Amino acid sequence: QVQLVEAGGGLVQAGGSLRLSCALSGRTISNYNMGWFRQAPGKEREFVTAINRNDSITYYADSVKGRFTISRDNANNMMFLQMISLKPEDKGTYFCPADYSSLSGLLYRDPARYDYWGKGTQVTVSS
Numbered sequence: 001q002v003q004l005v006e007a008g009g010g011l012v013q014a015g016g017s018l019r020l021s022c023a024l025s026g027r028t029i030s031n032y033n034m035g036w037f038r039q040a041p042g043k044e045r046e047f048v049t050a051i052n053r054n055d056s057i058t059y060y061a062d063s064v065k066g067r068f069t070i071s072r073d074n075a076n077n078m079m080f081l082q083m084i085s086l087k088p089e090d091k092g093t094y095f096c097p098a099d100y101s102s103l104s105g106l107l108y109r110d111p112a113r114y115d116y117w118g119k120g121t122q123v124t125v126s127s
Helices: none
Strands: 003-007 010-013 018-025 033-039 046-051 058-060 068-073 078-083 092-095 121-126
Touching: 018 033, 018 121, 033 068, 046 068, 046 078, 058 068
Parallel strands: 010 121
Antiparallel strands: 003 018, 018 078, 033 046, 033 092, 046 058, 068 078, 092 121
């Protein structure tokens, strides 16, 4: 059974940085394409970024390009999201879902394509 636990959220001023982590247990993370999504109160879940199984392909939402960096450490079953130059609109609960079904070369913005989800970690950005 796959379990995902996000950590690293918090309160930061606009322009600041945070590094989120995602720990996968129960299976080997190298079997999964991984993503980051976020959801602000009253809004739909929004794609942020994704990375394929062997760490060769990444995909970013336009809103975070140049500010966020996704990475993974398959040896330790971990994934990360480095966020810099944070803006108030980046606030929300951040989730790191795992996609087992898709081919390694296909990364999706659609949350329905992901098989497993954690409970998320809260990011708040003050202006």
